[in-house]
Amino acid sequence: MIEALFTFDFIRYSFISGLIVGLIAPLLGAFIVVRRLSLIADALSHISLGGITFGLYITSLTGLVINPLISGVVFSVLGALGIEKMRTAYKNFSEISIPIIMSLGIALSVIFLSLSNGFNQDLFGYLFGSISAVTKGDLILISIIGVVVVTFIILLYKEMFLLSFDEEYSEVMKINRFIHIIFIVLVALVISASMRIVGILLVSAMMTLPVAAAIRITSSFKQLIFVSILFGELSVISGLFLGFHLDISPGGTIVLVALVILALTFLVKKVGVGQSDRAREL
Amino acid sequence: MTEAVFEINNVSYEYRDRLEHTTALKDINLTIHKGDFVAIVGPNGSGKSTLLKLILGIKKLQTGEILIDGKKPKESTFSEKIGYVSQKAASFAKGFPATVEEVVLAGLTKKRGLFSRYKKEDYARLDDVLKLLDIDDLRDKNISLLSGGQTQRVFIARALINNPEILVLDEPTEGIDAKNIHSFYEVLTKLKEAGTTILLVTHDIGVVIDQADEVACLNEHLHFHGTNNEFRNLNEADLSKVYGFPLQLVSHDHDRQCCEVAHND
Structure with a gap:
């Protein structure tokens, strides 16, 4: 694969995109998991699918070529804002916003698909991820999203920690609610960035599996972020490598590697008394 | 009289459902001055925590007005000088x-x-x-x-x-043992001496009489607001009105003036 990396542009684009996704998906995933919002990634990936099928439909209807990734990003961001609006409307049943947006995404996808004469190869790549589908334009978009996400977390780490740990205290401290809305929008952007590599159906795994593994063996929040990214990168690199050599879907392989890492954290029993005590607390 | 930190004017609050409204607070008027140690006491469901949340801006005001340092909460910079311990903090x-x-x-x-x-x-x-x-x-x-x-x-x-210049505490000693409660109130005494305004919500009346300068008794209405000495002299009828069932204060150590609530069966 290393030789192919230097020979083929598309492999290089996939690999660099994968590395960016391996960094930003667990980075935001750490905040999502501790805020008990794990399913939000699933809802937003399905609404992204709605956006992608909309892009494909417009292309088939008008001949105007729209990058489906861009229409996916737009739908995903709108879905994120919709979830946020509904989370405040159903204060005591905030999780209900997730299936609402998820069903909207699936409904739109099915309708746009039927309007644009069904499945095509391009859509298959979006659903399950593809090593050959990442274009230079995609890589640029994913890089921009990566820079925005990392900058946001570096600049607003304190506020994001407080918001995740104790929303009520952050209200008392008058931490701007706008930070939370930007965060949700960034989650939508990361999902759009990740779906080229791991596919829509598996994108939420990149945000949650590395964190689910890391949370069992770490005791501070900074450690959690660091170890989650480590596991994320390990999954992406080995998943792409194995996918390439075994000629199987890279998305599925990346997620399986992440699951193996998670299983290993279950097997590691005596990392330390404190840590195994914490695992019981989860 | 020192300057007012919190001015609560004619504040009422209802929990609204589709079918019914439950009144939590009715026409509350209360002023807390700089450097005061004020305890808000009352039974469960008396609106203590609701009042605290309105003061802190966690809940939106429905009627009335709350001024912080003479300003509306949005214009005030109190969030930079406040410390808050929530009743349910441990659950996070x-x-x-x-x-x-x-x-x-x-x-x-x-x-x-x-x-x-x-x-x-x-x-x-x-x-x-x-x-x-x-x-x-x-x-x-x-x-x-x-x-x-x-x-x-x-x-x-x-x-x-x-x-913090203002410390707001909602049942802060819940789950703490007697020794640590004692050291906690020693800390509060030091803070008070340093000029910190303290607003404490509790149902531990014994501690209130020992520590606070002023006591406010809340049960939907503000039934009483006065010094701890005045509170100590409240008669059974007044106290029972607040708690909704017969109560009396039993002073069992005159030197320490520590009192507790007992049923008047």
Whole structure:
């Protein structure tokens, strides 16, 4: 694969995109998991699918070529804002916003698909991820999203920690609610960035599996972020490598590697008394 | 008379459902002055926590007005000088991957402001506040591994790290043993001497009479607001009106003037 990396542009684009996704998906995933919002990634990936099928439909209807990734990003961001609006409307049943947006995404996808004469190869790549589908334009978009996400977390780490740990205290401290809305929008952007590599159906795994593994063996929040990214990168690199050599879907392989890492954290029993005590607390 | 920190004017609050409205607070007028130690007491469901949440801006005002330092809450900068310990703070800690240090430092989030990191002096302040609450040995421990009392002290430390001018406490000693309650009130006494305004919500009347300068009795209405001496002299009928069932204050140590509530069966 290393030789192919230097020979083929598309492999290089996939690999660099994968590395960016391996960094930003667990980075935001750490905040999502501790805020008990794990399913939000699933809802937003399905609404992204709605956006992608909309892009494909417009292309088939008008001949105007729209990058489906861009229409996916737009739908995903709108879905994120919709979830946020509904989370405040159903204060005591905030999780209900997730299936609402998820069903909207699936409904739109099915309708746009039927309007644009069904499945095509391009859509298959979006659903399950593809090593050959990442274009230079995609890589640029994913890089921009990566820079925005990392900058946001570096600049607003304190506020994001407080918001995740104790929303009520952050209200008392008058931490701007706008930070939370930007965060949700960034989650939508990361999902759009990740779906080229791991596919829509598996994108939420990149945000949650590395964190689910890391949370069992770490005791501070900074450690959690660091170890989650480590596991994320390990999954992406080995998943792409194995996918390439075994000629199987890279998305599925990346997620399986992440699951193996998670299983290993279950097997590691005596990392330390404190840590195994914490695992019981989860 | 010192300047007013909180002015609560004609505040009423209802919990509204589709079919029914439940009144939590009715025509509350209460002024808390700078440097005062005021305890708000009342039975469960009397609106104590609701009033606190209205003051802190966690709940939106429906009727009436609350002024903080003479200004409307939105115009006031009180969030930079407030410390708050919530009744349910400990529930956030369950399973959360954060150390005591990370949680306590989070109390400085507003003070440090956007786009900045914690400074050297913040870590020095962290050392002081952990020592003050006798939890300096827990600094690197994960918060979810602590006992209920230890967790509560971590949240008190988070409220104090800010050097708050106003300290708002909602049942802060819930789950803390007698020894640590004693040392907690010693800390409050020191803070009071340093001029901190303290607003404490509790149902522990014994502690209130010992520690607070003023007592406000709440049960939908504000039934009483006066000094702790005046509260001590309340008759059974007045007290029973607040609590909704017969009560009396039994003073069992005149030197320490410690009182407790007992059923008047």
